[in-house]
Amino acid sequence: VPRLQGVRYRVMPDRIEAGTFAIAAAITQGDVTLSDVVSEHMDPLTHKLREVGVVVEPCGRDYRVKGSPEMYAVEIQTLHYPGFPTDLQAAFGALLTQAQGTSVIHERVYDRRLQYADELLKLGATIRVSGQTATIQGPTPLHGRRVHALDIRCGAALTLAGLAADGVTEIVDIHHIERGYEGIDAKLRSIGARIERVVAV
Template identity: 40%
Template sequence: MEIMDIHGGKTLAGSVTVGGAKNSTVALIPASILSHTKVVFDSVPQIKDVENLRAILGDMNVPSTIDESVLTIDPSNIKQVPLTSGKIQSLRASYYFMGALLSRFGEAVVSFPGGDDIGPRPIDQHIRGFQALGATVHFENDSIHIKAPDTGLVGTMIKFDFISVGATINMILASVLAHGQTTIENAAREPEIIDLATFLNNMGARIRGAGTSQIKIEGVESLSSKNSHTIIPDRIEAGTYIIIAAAIGNGIWIKNVIPEHLDLFLGKLEEMGVNMQIGEDSVYVYPTERLVNVEIKTSPFPGFATDLQQPISSLMFLGEGQGVIHDTIYPKRVRHIPELCKMGAKIWKHENEIRILKSDHLQGTDVTADEIRAGASLMITGLIAPGETRIHDAGNILRGYDRVVHKLRSLGAEVRIIDEQ
């Protein structure tokens, strides 16, 4: 178990380069098994989720190598095996192997996925989608067994009751090799969906409409990778560093950003009083003199991302007036609140919203990161607060943020990872 040790209260400056998107990467790696040739990904973030996914590939006789940010995967001798180990249960994104294995082999046996505890994330829409394509689904020994008919999956109309990134990705993976056309209605529109579709189309898939609420997929016979795929920048990592720059920066340049992926977020920061220069692929944040708190409501893309609601709460500790956050995606994503209160933060849950006031007496102390974005909020607050902050279970932060300690140190932060023992 790792501890992130921060000596906060220091002004930071310089530049930082954002890595590849975690939420793309964790879908692209399972998607790689659909190829009959080697797959190469560039701009791969150095995070623990990548290590875990590579271990799962190894269980299927799919070797992989990584050289800095370049990941090479060879699925040419893949073996069909049940994925029921603890590796699967510890990683939420492992459920993308359901769609990928079903597409490649016509069958998938996968343990119920784990991941961050941020409230219910049911997979019933995934199951109904697989069934609509003709697969049978049953549950046995805490695993999901999915099997296509002997004649293969058949394209159909799939309409989601509510927008789900995970279900959209799984239906794309299951449909690319199905017979005929599949139409996904009420599909998620996140940039990571477009990234996945771009990768698959470059291998020979026929996917249209990614990034809109209607995606059409014409099934093909096989897929083969021919060129490397560069993963899009991580918009959540970019947003996190922009928040850090606004909170304690003396001029910080955040590079490798797609500003269009952060439109509403950047708009809210401008409303708060953050002075930024937004370029084609970067954001420069000037020193901020005065912040005013705002009201934020999370929603599916292109709305305000739920993954940024916890990080931005730390910025609100510096703002005048009351900040209000309504998380409509994961309303139970509030386990960071008692930890922040230990640091002197004025933050509390009121009915279905989070309320925040300016907190003049923040102080470093021992806290625990229960999940990735809660950990990010504690990390930002630890950088703001004077004294020493020790974040236990810091592995949750390392799961989602590329070389975070190295990047923070490059800005002048005093931060390190130490062993819990």
């Protein structure tokens, strides 16, 4: 272009962070309203949450999620936007450990995106991984243990699973989580989660 000029631009909200908190509400059977959400960006997640049995009510820039005591198995396939986001696949996998029946996740975007399954197994989940597909049997009670955040998405999934687990879940290598979520512990505390950051000595 021959010339550039300044414009005023509003940065779009992060649909992955919003989706993570939506799944947090679902896995804890909570009732949470997220603000400043572009609802159409959330459409693939909205569809799957409703299919699971979760109440989702977009209203303008607000996005209400109300969990259900009864959730049902679904099949998901990750795709590039506007498909189901691969960056929410692990968190949704944690949710599906609490759904009735056999759920199937097909990862179609990246390799090695199902490693979080081994960490969820430590908490009591029933998951079988074959290639790029994870099969999850639920619902299974989760029990707190020491687990490792292998990457950002694994860390998010373990955080949500920990909220649903009995007892104390300790997540190490949280620097991975911090790469993708600013102040996730404080934000979760603000909606009632019992979560704290512990500094190793």
